[in-house]
Amino acid sequence: MNSIKPVKAEDFARSLGLPSDEAGLPTRGSIAEAVRSFVSVNRVADRDELEEWFLTLASAAGYTGEMLKKRFRSVCSQLLAAGDCAAASRESSTFLISVEPKTVDLETEEYVILGDAPGEAMSGAGKNVIRRVGRQQGSVSLFDHLSPPPWPAIAESLALNQDTSPSQILTSVRLSGGLPEHHQQSGLERKYEVSLQGTSSRLCLAADGEQDVPLLCFQGEQGNERRIRLDSDEYLSWLYLSETGIDGTRDWPEDLPLPSTVLAALTLVGEPLDDDLTRWDLSDKARTTLSEWLGIPLAEQTPVTRDPAQSKVIDSSASARLLVAAGPGSGKTWTACMRVSRLIEAGTSPSRILIISFTRAAVAEIRGRIASFLKDPRDAYQLNIQTLDSLAWSLNAGAGGGSQTSGDFDGSISAALKLFADPEDWLLDEIERYQHVLIDEAQDLTGARRALVLAMLRNITDECGVSVFHDPAQAIYGFLDVSLQGVEKELESWEPPFENIALDRNYRCKSPGLEAMFSEGRSLLRDTGLDAREIYSRIRQRIEETASPANTRRAADERRDTFYLYRWRGQLNSAIDQALRNGTPFRTRLSQHRNLVQPWIAATLHNFVGRAISRSEFVELYSELRPHPGLPAEQAWQSLCRICGTTATEIDLARLAEIMLGRSPLPEVAISDVGPRSAPLFSTIHAAKGREAETVVLSLPFEPNDKTDDDLLEEARVLYVAATRASSELRLAASPRGMKTLNNPSRRTWREWSRSKSPAAKVEIGCPGDIEPTPYSSSSQSRDDANFVLWQSSERAQSVGLTFADGRYRITMSDTGIEIGTLSNEFNMDLRSIAEKLTQEKVYPARNIEGAFMLGATSVANLDEAGMPSFTLVPILSGAPLVFFNRA
Incomplete structure (x- = not known):
């Protein structure tokens, strides 16, 4: 046994x-x-x-x-x-x-x-x-x-610019002094508190009766404590990450809840070291990837050591007058902010420093970076940092010109310029109080704006220093009426004289060949002894010598850190059309569309009837979406609450529809780049200015003929800007065939198709106004079917067909035949205009058009006569389908 x-x-x-x-x-x-x-x-x-x-x-x-x-x-x-x-x-x-x-x-x-x-x-x-x-x-x-981090929403809730860098959010709040008093919370019992190392800020959760209140607390200018109520408990955790970066997950505070999106990211690329999910092991590659997703670099991307030119700028006295030519990747912003911080530490009063920046987003970034360099960050709050538009409005208000400041920006600039024609004592007192003036992005100051800056500089005292940062090589807009070299010559002839300093070292480039080409290109564009044709030819030649051919497909081309750049919008449209036909993934920013809204809104609400929706109703409908949107239901709810919430448990759908029908985009739920975030970017060169990528594939334009010298110089600068978007590799591709542009509000591009006996043209589809804003069918079943297939295809490109019926082209899914939208009468009128240009005869577009695509879907809203809201999905169209025209 x-x-x-x-x-x-x-x-x-x-x-x-x-x-x-x-x-x-x-x-x-x-x-x-x-x-x-x-x-x-x-x-x-x-x-x-x-x-x-x-x-x-x-x-x-x-x-x-x-x-x-x-x-x-x-x-x-x-x-x-x-x-x-x-x-x-x-x-x-x-x-x-x-x-x-x-x-x-x-x-x-x-x-x-x-x-x-x-x-x-x-x-x-x-x-x-x-x-x-x-x-x-x-x-x-x-x-x-992964869902993107909610930085724009957090910045907006704290009354900051939505483009504020995540790592600068807390600094910007501290410098601004916080929100108005009605946001303050006093006498609340704190349930927990997390201090941020190296700052006076604390993240708190307090009890107000039975309700928990998330608070950001920090020390105010007078030493008093400021308390700001946040819109969401989860924002506490995101603000902690904004200060610590991904390294904060090495030892996550026990009291702070880990955001579900962050937990998803850590789960996918790391390993937890405990069952509380508060300590994580991440490889170097994982840390780099998650930091890129967060938008917070692992370390400040600034020069480790200064080069002599940077030291010269930073260490010059407050009375020095500097004309600083700073190319892309040269550490310009770092150098400018270090210069200001050094002036303050050396004794210059922050209130007597004027900084003129080109955009409001740059204003927030500059103040935050200067604060990070100062021993007492509160000094940065005393700086007078303005855009030129806001400065002009301030001067007009000082002159008592209320009526003058009620117009547009150009009118305000012109009114401020007139003040300097015969300056009054108050204006001279205002200008003469400054000890140093710093002007950023001077190459973008043209026309009346340029004249206003020069007029102001003529009226400062001889002891007032000036630092002008500019890059003549990046002035690429054809409407510029004055070249930047004219500004240089004018400033160089002034007394006291300006000293020219060039920041030539490139901290962006990882390729010695690219760095050498960038440096030579800048020198050529600044060489006044060469004629325009030679400058253009030599820059083009250096680009061709440095770049590699793009005649083979590489894995890097399929990644998000690759840009495909085109000189003209018609070329971009041709490239998009070809990629759609080939099934090649890409993303692009539809700059002409300013109010594309995330599709999950209409997918959730399209069958809901009512002026308001409760939290439980929304979560139930949202949770039933298949495929799931990926965004947690609570985060989606909080996004809508910040836009149109009446209480913590109800949102006003009529208000949501009203906002969606307006012209302003909704940053909380807006669609920016259309297409997979992992795919390469297709863009015009102009739209890519200010952005950078590891690899740039430049569609080299044809050499211009019969161009003026100014046009040739502009084309040379365009090529230079395109090349300097690359940090590791530049590759050249042949230019796709361009398209003509209709001279009307749509600016639709098209080109004649000569491979057919019948008149035909490739016609861009997807211009603003192409889709009827009203529901495309009176049948509720048809709308349900359309919303279902649009949600299924909301994030991927799909082929669609166009069929003419009842005076409009109906849009149908090519694989199912389900109708998903209707093209507007404006599209029909543009087809008639193209037909006239093609034949000068009376011809009619074909009833069926193939070769159109949808890149995804967007939510649209409608309000009926009774003010009842409704929401539906409509396709985002793209491509250039072939349209045949038939003679009568």
Whole structure:
């Protein structure tokens, strides 16, 4: 008779698929596998029943105790946050739902698979909750899978510019002194408080009766404590990250909740070191990737050591007059901010320093960076930093010119300029009080703005110093009426004289060849002894010698850090059309569309009837969306609350519709670049100014003929700006065939198609006003069908057909035939204009047009006569379909 041998606990646990780790608990990977299996079999699983089932299974293997429950729940939190399964709530129960499989490219040379994909992943029985797989076709980038951080919304809620850098948000709030008093909260009992190292700021959660109140607390100018109520508890955690960056996850404060999106990111690329999910192990590649996603660099991207030119600018006296030519990547902003901070530390009163910047976003950035360099950051608040427009309005107001400041910006500039024709004593007193004036981006000051700056500089005292930062090589706008070299010559002839300093070292370039080409290009554009034709030819030649050909497809071209740049919008449209036909992923910024809105709004609300919606109603509708939007329901709700919330539990849909119908974009829910965030950017050269990428593929334009010298110089600067967008590699591609432009408000591009016996043209589709703003069908079933397929295709390019019926072109999905929209009469009129230019005859466009595409979908709103709101999805069209014209 065989004896029965006892089975060791660890062997039995392993046979159940629950091996233990060094802590004596089932590995996180094995728990995740068990959860996935249960959810996959049941499709929908009650979370309490799932936990009971797992604890029973684990107890059979000898695992018990509260630590086991804690680990199980933390693993479930990771799976839900990462998107391995979805969750829905009904009454008091939470359900886990199986989702379709998705492969995510982690941007770290690793791939993971999420959802119901049994047998397709490597073993997940170890520490990793998420399953790794090999390289997969059709993978989604990590940046497209994750929701973007809510920095614009946080900045707006704190009364800051929405473009404020995440790392400068807290500094900017401290410098501004906080929000108006009605935002202050006094006498509240604090439940917890997190201090930010190296600052006087604290993140607090306080109790106000039964309600929790998130507060940002900091020391005011008078030494008193300022308290600002935040719009969301989660903003506390994001503000903590804004100050610490991704390194804050190494030891996350126990009291702060970890945002679900951050938990998703950490789960996908890292490993937790505890079951509280407060300490994480991240590789160097993962830290770099997550820092890029956060928008907060791992370290300040500034020169480690100064070059002599930077030292000359920074260390010059307050009375020095400097004309600083600073090229792209030369550390211009860092040098300018260091100069101002050095002046303050040397004794110049901040209130007697005037800084003129080109944009409001730059104003916030400059003040924040200067504050970070000062021993007492509050000194930066005393600086007078203005755009030229705001300075002009201030001067006009000082003159008592209320009527003069009520017009547009150009009128205000002209009115301020007239004040200097015969300056009064108050104006001279105002200008003469300054000890130093710093002007940024001087090449962008043209016409009356340029004249105003020069008039102001003529009236400062001889002891007042001036620092003018400019880059003549980047003046690329053809409407400029004065070249920047004219400004240089004028300033150089003044007394006291200006000293010319060039910041020639490039801190952006990672390629010696690019750096040499950038330097030579700047020298050529500043050489007044060469004629325009020679400057253009030599810059073009250097670009051609430095760049590599783009005749083969490389993996880098498919990445988000690649720009494809085109000289003309018609060339860009041709390239977009070709990419759509070839199925090549790309993203582009539709600058002509200023109010594209995230599609999840209409997808959630299109069947809802009412002027307001409660939180529970919204969450229920939102949770039913398939595919799931990816954005947590609470975050989506908070976004709408900040736009049109009446209470914490209700939003005003009529107000939301009214705002969506207006001209102003909604930064909280706006669509910026259209297309996958992981795909390369297609852009005109002008639209890419100020941006940079690892690789730039430049569509080299044809050499210009019969151009004036000014035109040739502009073309040379355009090429230079395009080339200087690259930090590692520049590649050249042939220019796609351009298109003509209609001289009307739509500015639609088109070109004749000569490969057909019948008159035909390639015609751009997707201009503003192309889609009818009203619902495209009176049938509720048709609208439901359209919204369903538009939501299914809301983030990927799809082919659509155009069929003429009842005086309009109907838009239908090519694969299903479902109608998704209607083209406007403006589109019809543009087709007639093109027909006239083609044939000078009476011809009619074909009833069927093929070759159009939708890049995605946007939400639109409508208000009926009774003020009742409705929401629907409409396609975002693009491409240049071939239109045939038939003779009568």
